[in-house]
Amino acid sequence: MLIQLTYASRTSPNIGPADIKDILQSSQRNNGILGVTGALCLANGIFLQQLEGDRQAVNQVYHRLLRDSRHTDPAILDFGEISCRRFGAWNMGLISAVPDNRQLFLKYSNTAHFDPYLMSVPTLRAFFDEVIQSVRWLS
Template sequence: MLVQMIYASRSSRVLGPADIKDILGASQRNNSRAGITGALCLHNGIFLQLLEGDRTAVNVLYHRLLKDSRHRDAAILDLAEIPFRRFGTWSMGLIASLESNRQLFLKYSASADFDPYGMSTATLRSFFDEVLQNVRWLE
């Protein structure tokens, strides 16, 4: 069964460019092997990630992330069966808090600070729909 999970977590420490590059590289390698696709958003110390793949593989990955010391306050915000992958060409794309993405973060935020913990399921899905079409990705 194919599922899509959206979760958020807070960074347990300040991450530098090398940390982010390492996270993205490891995600791309591991996700490719596990048949998982998706997108990772990092903004103001908050990770927001959409994962797509086999239910068991996505579940295993999420539980591995819970043990990662770089994450705290992890929460599943949406989990649904899906008929097809939306991020099928991305083993993991990174949406960084670049100035060119600032308006997108603000568009879906209730306040000036991007806080996915307070976003509805419909808002989260709309955010990622727009991400697919309008975001500058880092690879």
């Protein structure tokens, strides 16, 4: 059964570019083996990740990353069955708050800063729909 899980977490203090690179490398390697795809956004000190794939595989990835000290306050924001993958080509893509992406982040924010903890499920889905259509913004 194909499912999608979206969660947010806060970056730990002292996290740096080497950590992000390491997270992406492990994600691409491990998710590739498990057939998990998705995207990881980082803005305003908050990670927002959408994972999709087999239910058991997504749970396995999620439980592993919960033990990672590079983030705190994890919260599942959306979870459910999907009929097809949206990030089929990405084992884990990164969308960060470079100037070109700020407009995209703010478009879906009800506050002055990107805060996925406050976003509704339809808004989160619309945000990821736009992310997938905007691959050119990937950095």
